[in-house]
Amino acid sequence: MDIIEIFREEGEEKGFHAFLRxxxxxxxxxxxxYTSYRMNFALDLIDITISALIYYYIGLLVSPQDLAKLxxxxxxxxxALAGIAxxxxxxxxxxxxxxxxxxxxxxxxxxxxxxxxxxxxKGWLVGQILYGFTWSSTVFFITIFIGYSxxxxxxxxxxxxxxxxxxxxxxxxxxxxxxVMAAGMYIIHKQLETLLVLLTAVIEFFxxxxxxxxxxxxYPLLYYIAILIPFTHGLELFRRxxxxxxxxxxPMMIPHLLALLVFVPIIFLGFKVFEYYLxxxxxxxxxxxx
Amino acid sequence: xxxxxxxxxxxxxxxxxxxxxxxxVDHVSIKIKYGEFFGLLGPNGAGKTTFxxxxxxxxxxxxxxxxxxxxxxxxxxIEVRKRIGWMMGETGGRALxxxxxxxxxxxxxxxxxxxxxxxxxxxxxxxLEFLELEDAANKLVMNYSTGMRIKLMLIRALLxxxxxxxxDEPTLGLDVESAIKVRTFLRRxxxxxxxxxxxxxxxxxEVEQLCDRIAVINKGRIVFIGTPREIREKVEEMKIIEIIxxxxxxxxxxxxxxxxxxxxxxxxxxxxxxxxxxxxRVTVDDYYVAIPEIAQALKDFKVESISRxxxxxxxxxxxxxxxxxxxxxxxxxxxxxxxxxx
Numbered sequence: 158m159d160i161i162e163i164f165r166e167e168g169e170e171k172g173f174h175a176f177l178r179x180x181x182x183x184x185x186x187x188x189x190x191y192t193s194y195r196m197n198f199a200l201d202l203i204d205i206t207i208s209a210l211i212y213y214y215i216g217l218l219v220s221p222q223d224l225a226k227l228x229x230x231x232x233x234x235x236x237a238l239a240g241i242a243x244x245x246x247x248x249x250x251x252x253x254x255x256x257x258x259x260x261x262x263x264x265x266x267x268x269x270x271x272x273x274x275x276x277x278x279k280g281w282l283v284g285q286i287l288y289g290f291t292w293s294s295t296v297f298f299i300t301i302f303i304g305y306s307x308x309x310x311x312x313x314x315x316x317x318x319x320x321x322x323x324x325x326x327x328x329x330x331x332x333x334x335x336x337v338m339a340a341g342m343y344i345i346h347k348q349l350e351t352l353l354v355l356l357t358a359v360i361e362f363f364x365x366x367x368x369x370x371x372x373x374x375x376y377p378l379l380y381y382i383a384i385l386i387p388f389t390h391g392l393e394l395f396r397r398x399x400x401x402x403x404x405x406x407x408p409m410m411i412p413h414l415l416a417l418l419v420f421v422p423i424i425f426l427g428f429k430v431f432e433y434y435l436x437x438x439x440x441x442x443x444x445x446x447x
Numbered sequence: 448x449x450x451x452x453x454x455x456x457x458x459x460x461x462x463x464x465x466x467x468x469x470x471x472v473d474h475v476s477i478k479i480k481y482g483e484f485f486g487l488l489g490p491n492g493a494g495k496t497t498f499x500x501x502x503x504x505x506x507x508x509x510x511x512x513x514x515x516x517x518x519x520x521x522x523x524x525i526e527v528r529k530r531i532g533w534m535m536g537e538t539g540g541r542a543l544x545x546x547x548x549x550x551x552x553x554x555x556x557x558x559x560x561x562x563x564x565x566x567x568x569x570x571x572x573x574x575l576e577f578l579e580l581e582d583a584a585n586k587l588v589m590n591y592s593t594g595m596r597i598k599l600m601l602i603r604a605l606l607x608x609x610x611x612x613x614x615d616e617p618t619l620g621l622d623v624e625s626a627i628k629v630r631t632f633l634r635r636x637x638x639x640x641x642x643x644x645x646x647x648x649x650x651x652x653e654v655e656q657l658c659d660r661i662a663v664i665n666k667g668r669i670v671f672i673g674t675p676r677e678i679r680e681k682v683e684e685m686k687i688i689e690i691i692x693x694x695x696x697x698x699x700x701x702x703x704x705x706x707x708x709x710x711x712x713x714x715x716x717x718x719x720x721x722x723x724x725x726x727x728r729v730t731v732d733d734y735y736v737a738i739p740e741i742a743q744a745l746k747d748f749k750v751e752s753i754s755r756x757x758x759x760x761x762x763x764x765x766x767x768x769x770x771x772x773x774x775x776x777x778x779x780x781x782x783x784x785x786x787x788x789x
Binding site for chain 2: 160161163164165166167168169170171175178179181182183186189190193194264265266268269270271272273274275276277280281436439440441442444445
């Protein structure tokens with residue numbers, strides 16, 4: 158076939174199908190890039206297992222009576238592993254996108270993407286969020302599986318797991334909104350990545366990954382900081398569902414659910430902020446600057 | 448605006464630093480017709496890349512406006528992107544994912560570019576074969592040579608069959624055979640499919656062979672627009688003498704020194720060593736005075752010929768822009784007034 162002939166054939170995908178394909182391509186090829194670093198992939202799997210084992214041993218040291226006093230099922234292994242499992246989503250939602258942006262900008266591919274960006278990066282960003290979610294979910298399920306193997310008392314009732322899945326999705330989406338926002342800011346403010354690592358640590362610390370939220374009642378300032386973080390509410394709901402089998406319509410759960418819903422606009426705000434910073438970067442000539 | 452593929456009006460880009468401003472592109476206005484092969488020439492730092500990046504919507508101008516097939520780069524950037532294929536030359540390899548194979552890179556960008564899978568596969572396969580990359584298609588791009596990456600970048604720019612191609616040094620780094628192939632192919636794209644190509648290059652031969660029109664840019668400003676023939680005519684007053692001397696028993700440095708010592712010689716434009724001779728080109732004010740004096744000064748060398756010559760495109764560029772193409776010319780800087788300045 159003559160080389161010119163291939164350009165006589167027209168074809169363009171449009172609408173939601175095109176958007177979905179862009180998002181899936183962004184996710185699929187990111188996964189390919191990630192797994193091409195085989196050693197890194199292996200180390201990540203080892204990290205998940207070791208973290209779970211560490212909290213199992215810490216769990217042996219924590220008195221079940223202390224947890225019972227605070228209104229939780231007296232099983233610290235289940236308590237900590239539920240926190241660890243959900244917190245895995247936080248890094249991939251909040252900090253990974255800015256980290257990815259650093260890679261794209263320094264490698265030069267971000268400029269290349271900007272030249273073919275047909276939807277203000279929405280498809281690409283959704284694909285990257287999807288990738289982060291897929292990877293975190295893998296880690297999540299491995300952690301929960303290890304938890305079951307170590308005797309953690311997670312619920313076996315699918316109704317609670319379905320509700321927990323909804324809470325996970327909501328928490329991830331809200332934090333992904335923060336992540337998209339941060340990724341946009343990173344195009345201009347290159348020092349932001351370090352701050353995000355700190356922010357992730359702060360979220361995990363105040364969110365109560367390793368201790369019950371009710372412990373903070375004695376420290377009002379810390380408690381107020383904690384309740385301003387959406388992860389705190391997501392984690393509290395998640396734990397109550399999969400450990401204590403308390404449904405979402407329980408009066409004890411409603412305030413946390415409402416608090417979490419208050420943060421939903423962040424998801425949309427994130428894309429707007431990204432768009433603004435992308436425009437600013439194009440104005441300042443910083444799309445390819447690292 | 449719709450009568451032209453590309454129109455720019457007073458397009459200006461100023462890079463702002465803490466203490467100063469650098470005018471990279473200074474009120475550039477050009478019109479490029481549909482199906483035209485348009486060359487943008489200029490030394491390093493002249494503003495070529497900044498200009499092409501503004502058209503590719505990667506940079507937002509500080510002043511002025513540009514339209515691609517009637518779509519504004521400021522108001523309709525997405526429509527603009529759909530119509531152009533942009534390829535960054537020199538550092539082009541950076542625009543690819545090195546941890547993916549060549550094929551995966553193309554399929555990824557095809558998805559982002561909304562090209563249906565079957566069309567993308569067909570185009571990618573044919574273009575890979577045409578540019579002799581089919582054997583390397585499944586290798587990671589990190590293992591590609593510079594030339595291979597440039598070819599892949601070109602394929603990527605063509606995947607969505609854009610009407611307009613903006614190519615920054617597309618043949619730089621290619622071997623001679625591949626460069627010829629790419630040039631022929633690009634020319635066919637304009638001749639047979641009516642695609643518009645805006646092309647930057649340092650290779651004068653390439654520009655002369657390919658371009659219907661040329662713009663010369665220097666210090667962010669367009670200093671000439673016309674056909675390659677017009678650019679030569681514009682500098683016809685350049686009086687050039689070409690001297691060919693046998694390289695046997697002669698030293699080029701001695702020849703140059705003798706020529707530099709002559710008051711009738713204004714500039715030594717170029718000197719090249721060929722198989723058995725040296726070819727030296729100089730500018731003079733008066734042929735009739737200069738030729739006998741040059742012959743007298745070089746009487747100790749085996750002079751094969753001293754003759755009048757027409758300017759090459761590169762020499763024409765030198766005359767118009769005031770610098771050689773390979774020279775790095777810093778863009779114009781404007782000092783910002785300090786806080787206390789009135």
